[in-house]
Amino acid sequence: xxxxxxxxxxxxxxxxxxxxxxxxxxxxxxxxxxxxxxxxxxxxxxxxxxxxxxxxxxxxxxxxxxxxxxxxxxxxxxxxxxxxxxxxxxxxxxxxxxxxxxxxxxxxxxxxxxxxxxxxxxxxxxxxxxxxxxxxxxxxxxxxxxxxxxxxxxxxxxxxxxxxxxxxxxxxxxxxxxxxxxxxxxxxxxxx
Numbered sequence: 551x552x553x554x555x556x557x558x559x560x561x562x563x564x565x566x567x568x569x570x571x572x573x574x575x576x577x578x579x580x581x582x583x584x585x586x587x588x589x590x591x592x593x594x595x596x597x598x599x600x601x602x603x604x605x606x607x608x609x610x611x612x613x614x615x616x617x618x619x620x621x622x623x624x625x626x627x628x629x630x631x632x633x634x635x636x637x638x639x640x641x642x643x644x645x646x647x648x649x650x651x652x653x654x655x656x657x658x659x660x661x662x663x664x665x666x667x668x669x670x671x672x673x674x675x676x677x678x679x680x681x682x683x684x685x686x687x688x689x690x691x692x693x694x695x696x697x698x699x700x701x702x703x704x705x706x707x708x709x710x711x712x713x714x715x716x717x718x719x720x721x722x723x724x725x726x727x728x729x730x731x732x733x734x735x736x737x738x739x740x741x742x
């Protein structure tokens with residue numbers, strides 16, 4: 551246990567001392583709650599606003615645990631819904647994402663965390679479709695600004711913009727992108 555103490559994250563919150571640790575340490579720490587409480591009581595300064603009420607054991611998501619390079623890596627266990635929490639954190643940090651797509655992704659994570667997988671899949675699909683719409687509009691502007699013929703622009707509008715389904719829009723868009731693969735790669739997009 552001493553070798554793993556560096557993995558613990560301890561913080562005082564109002565009246566409780568909260569200890570966050572990896573899942574594999576929870577059982578050991580729960581058995582030591584009394585000892586931890588007594589040790590905390592000795593170092594905790596009580597005020598009129600704060601006093602020590604108890605000790606709570608929480609979980610650190612695996613992605614937040616720092617493991618030193620010189621120690622062998624142990625099998626990582628994942629807590630329930632950790633993937634959605636990690637995605638939420640990443641989405642909140644993105645600044646250059648379209649606000650509509652960001653809303654869809656946040657809603658998808660919240661739905662998935664609540665066990666509503668179909669709703670989550672729908673939200674991710676909405677975000678993807680919105681991204682496709684914006685990308686097809688940007689490509690249309692590219693065609694227009696690079697001397698595409700009027701016939702080519704009309705065909706693009708007819709086959710891509712007015713496609714009855716998102717899948718049709720995507721397949722038609724891929725046909726138009728294929729001859730312009732080098733341009734797409736120049737913008738840093740892979741596998742156009």
